[in-house]
Amino acid sequence: MKEILKDLNKAFENKVRLGIMSALVVNDYLDFNTLKELLDVTDGNLASHLKSLEKSKYISFKKEFLDRKPNTKYAATDEGKDAFVKHIKAIEQLLK
Numbered sequence: 622m623k624e625i626l627k628d629l630n631k632a633f634e635n636k637v638r639l640g641i642m643s644a645l646v647v648n649d650y651l652d653f654n655t656l657k658e659l660l661d662v663t664d665g666n667l668a669s670h671l672k673s674l675e676k677s678k679y680i681s682f683k684k685e686f687l688d689r690k691p692n693t694k695y696a697a698t699d700e701g702k703d704a705f706v707k708h709i710k711a712i713e714q715l716l717k
Contacts, residue, residue: 628711630704632677637662637670642705645680645697653693671695679704 633639640660644651651659657667674680679701683694697705 625711625714628707630708632674632679633705633708635670637666638674641667641670641674641695642679642697642701645695646702646705650683650694650696653695656695674701677701677704 633642637660641656644656644659653667653671656671657664660667662670671680671682675682678698680695681698682696685692685694
């Protein structure tokens with residue numbers, strides 16, 4: 622049991638962060654507004670969770686302009702994908 626628990630990652634304990642990573646792992650990238658609508662969260666709430674995942678180097682971002690409007694795209698890093706898959710596998714093991 623202890624072996625399984627060590628693979629649970631605190632970064633993904635929050636449902637918003639879990640949702641962000643779930644969405645980014647299955648998509649090449651998503652922009653801020655798409656994530657906000659998908660997760661049904663406020664700008665500030667999403668921004669704080671994105672910053673936390675950025676600090677952990679689990680996601681990366683790219684800023685650009687579309688029709689003179691700023692647009693930020695987010696993607697899961699390889700490190701983030703690996704950590705997330707490990708976390709999900711630990712949860713699956715706990716459920717068995």
